[in-house]
Amino acid sequence: MNPSDLRYAKTHEWVRADGDECVIGLTRFAVDQLTDVTYIQLPAVGKKVKAGDGLGEIESVKAVSDIYAPVTGKVMAVNTDLSRDPGLVSRDPYGAGWLVRLRVEGAVESGHLMDARAYEAQVSETPH
Amino acid sequence: MMEHRWLRLEDKCASGSWQMAADDWMLSRAEQGECLARIYTFAAPTVSLGYFQSAEGVTGVPSLAGLPLVRRMTGGDLLVHHLELTYAIAAPVEALGNVRELPCRVHRSVSNWLAQLGIETACQGVAGKIAHADAPQGMLCFLHPAGGDILRSGHKVMGSAQRKRRGAVLQHGSLLLGTSPAAPWLPGLADLGASIGDITTDGLAACLELSLGSTLAHVDWPGECSVDIASLDQSRYQSADWNLSR
Numbered sequence: 448m449n450p451s452d453l454r455y456a457k458t459h460e461w462v463r464a465d466g467d468e469c470v471i472g473l474t475r476f477a478v479d480q481l482t483d484v485t486y487i488q489l490p491a492v493g494k495k496v497k498a499g500d501g502l503g504e505i506e507s508v509k510a511v512s513d514i515y516a517p518v519t520g521k522v523m524a525v526n527t528d529l530s531r532d533p534g535l536v537s538r539d540p541y542g543a544g545w546l547v548r549l550r551v552e553g554a555v556e557s558g559h560l561m562d563a564r565a566y567e568a569q570v571s572e573t574p575h
Numbered sequence: 576m577m578e579h580r581w582l583r584l585e586d587k588c589a590s591g592s593w594q595m596a597a598d599d600w601m602l603s604r605a606e607q608g609e610c611l612a613r614i615y616t617f618a619a620p621t622v623s624l625g626y627f628q629s630a631e632g633v634t635g636v637p638s639l640a641g642l643p644l645v646r647r648m649t650g651g652d653l654l655v656h657h658l659e660l661t662y663a664i665a666a667p668v669e670a671l672g673n674v675r676e677l678p679c680r681v682h683r684s685v686s687n688w689l690a691q692l693g694i695e696t697a698c699q700g701v702a703g704k705i706a707h708a709d710a711p712q713g714m715l716c717f718l719h720p721a722g723g724d725i726l727r728s729g730h731k732v733m734g735s736a737q738r739k740r741r742g743a744v745l746q747h748g749s750l751l752l753g754t755s756p757a758a759p760w761l762p763g764l765a766d767l768g769a770s771i772g773d774i775t776t777d778g779l780a781a782c783l784e785l786s787l788g789s790t791l792a793h794v795d796w797p798g799e800c801s802v803d804i805a806s807l808d809q810s811r812y813q814s815a816d817w818n819l820s821r
Contacts, residue, residue, distance in 0.1 A: 458741075480675055482722075483702075485650070486627050504626075508702065508721050509678055510737035510744075511626045511650040573668065 449474060450541055455566035456517035462560060468523060472545040473536060476570045481507035484533045489525040489547055496520065503546065517560060520549035579670040583791035584613040586776050591621035591645040591656060592812035596804045598745055599648055601665035605743035610666040612783050612791050614776040619643060620657040620757050625650050630819045636711045638757045646818045649736035649747065652716035658753030658763055660779055665745040674744055678735040679723035684782040685733060685750065686725050694769040696732065699724045705731060710760035717751065717761045727767045750779065
């Protein structure tokens with residue numbers, strides 16, 4: 448079940464708004480598509496990212512996947528715990544496995560992000 | 576699974592950097608909705624590194640140090656491409672069924688085909704390690720079988736890896752036919768008592784068809800791709816910045 452207080456991108460990132468900042472992570476569906484996660488590369492603090500651009504990369508035993516920025520903003524923090532324990536992203540994707548904190552340019556509530564119900568509808572149409 | 580039209584690009588033997596550029600190009604086309612497959616070989620023995628793998632260590636192995644080196648866009652560890660067949664498939668996620676299971680689907684199909692040729696193999700149950708005292712430690716993909724990889728007599732002879740980008744997936748993998756002098760620690764099928772005379776690119780392509788549940792229609796490489804692939808080859812896969820930066 449995806450938390451109802453989050454917004455979701457088509458590319459399987461979640462966004463938790465927090466004032467003029469937001470926290471970003473990967474959805475349960477996204478991490479379930481990966482086998483054991485071995486490495487996560489995240490952007491440098493201070494980097495500006497545009498919605499839809501690459502935000503990082505995640506490697507699992509069989510695959511390397513791109514992670515996309517769901518909103519435009521400046522990276523304020525990255526989850527450094529993931530460098531020593533990348534499996535956190537699989538064990539707790541909506542909590543301790545968060546990826547980055549962004550200062551948002553514009554509003555999080557933009558048209559391209561979905562609520563939990565719409566996201567679950569998208570996932571249900573995706574081959575598992 | 577919805578019916579998709581799969582195309583098989585003609586087989587190519589080319590440099591490692593060109594092959595990786597071509598796979599990258601295939602993924603770009605898959606992002607646009609195309610479903611592509613191909614079988615290829617390397618024009619010269621070549622080392623390829625996993626996307627996040629450090630290039631350090633290669634120079635310390637005399638048999639590998641002088642070989643052309645290229646970094647893949649997929650993960651995993653170091654491969655020595657020499658006496659092998661490599662396949663690549665690229666398609667939108669919705670054309671592939673269960674993407675996570677796709678490597679195993681291809682491997683099972685190849686293992687069944689090899690059995691029909693009288694070559695018994697097995698699919699690895701869970702990830703493991705193959706001990707080899709003389710091999711460079713910790714860097715060779717074929718000494719680290721993942722679940723679903725193909726083994727013969729305890730030696731890994733086939734593995735695959737994926738890159739996912741903007742709703743599309745590239746998967747490529749290698750079937751080790753013979754033992755490269757550059758990597759004597761990794762015996763190929765011929766050195767494991769198998770008769771490999773009947774292993775053909777068409778046979779491997781037929782395995783892909785079974786795994787994908789679709790036929791592959793033979794096509795020539797589209798004319799416009801040569802410029803795109805040459806550009807990727809030169810700007811990325813031949814560049815020290817890409818190949819040696821990690």
